[in-house]
């Protein structure tokens with residue numbers, strides 16, 4: 001892998017929910033023992049059904065929430081215990097682009113104010129001045145710098161996401177977590193935003209963690225893809241290997257719904273996904289997927305398969321594959 005920019009080792013996050021009025025306190029196992037690393041200039045996809053823990057991993061890596069267990073390293077430095085001003089300094093290096101650009105932009109602020117805020121908050125004076133820097137940022141993401149005096153509602157959904165990306169780029173971070181960045185956009189606009197992110201990554205060498213439930217989008221932009229099920233990574237592989245020859249039955253089930261633009265590259269032995277995701281409060285024994293897996297055996301219900309290397313750096317957690 002290229003130089004590692006951001007890394008989580010053994011990341012675990014449990015939340016406590018409920019109280020005396022709702023049947024007592026229960027522990028939600030949102031993320032369990034996840035290892036993940038993103039290299040310079042690399043895009044790592046994190047996919048899985050809603051509630052599988054992928055957004056929680058993004059927030060853990062950015063230190064927006066504290067892990068129950070595990071360590072987080074940025075450019076080799078352990079940042080797990082960073083607090084206060086030290087954590088604020090780190091935030092310059094790690095940014096996030098949210099799913100809903102409208103909700104993440106203050107509707108009462110003009111775009112010029114939104115994009116200059118990172119410099120004011122961190123007390124940074126760009127060499128060319130804040131106004132020129134804001135104009136430059138807007139140009140980089142394909143927005144007219146003359147529109148800086150407009151409010152967010154005066155832009156389209158795609159343009160608002162460009163504003164969100166420009167804000168994330170303002171402090172020249174090493175890594176951006178993109179949390180479902182195109183799922184609120186029209187399909188025709190999604191490709192434009194994905195192309196923009198890819199171009200910016202190629203120009204700057206920035207590392208991207210791309211969280212999405214849409215595998216077609218992930219196939220378009222990611223170099224490697226991690227598939228999550230009920231808080232754990234069940235398969236992680238290079239993009240082409242994962243999409244051409246998935247090994248884990250859950251990956252095969254997810255890919256069933258993704259159309260192939262080239263009919264000659266058909267996927268073999270894919271499964272239809274049946275049933276609901278079990279509760280992370282009381283996950284199944286053994287392999288958590290065994291309650292839905294069409295090829296499960298007795299062993300699957302009794303023993304959890306470790307995430308093991310199969311070939312190159314590709315890993316799978318399955319007794320049979």
Ligand code: SF4
Nearest residue numbers: 287290293300318319
């Ligand atoms: Fe299916 Fe068993 Fe593999 Fe789990 S370990 S995915 S239940 S075959």
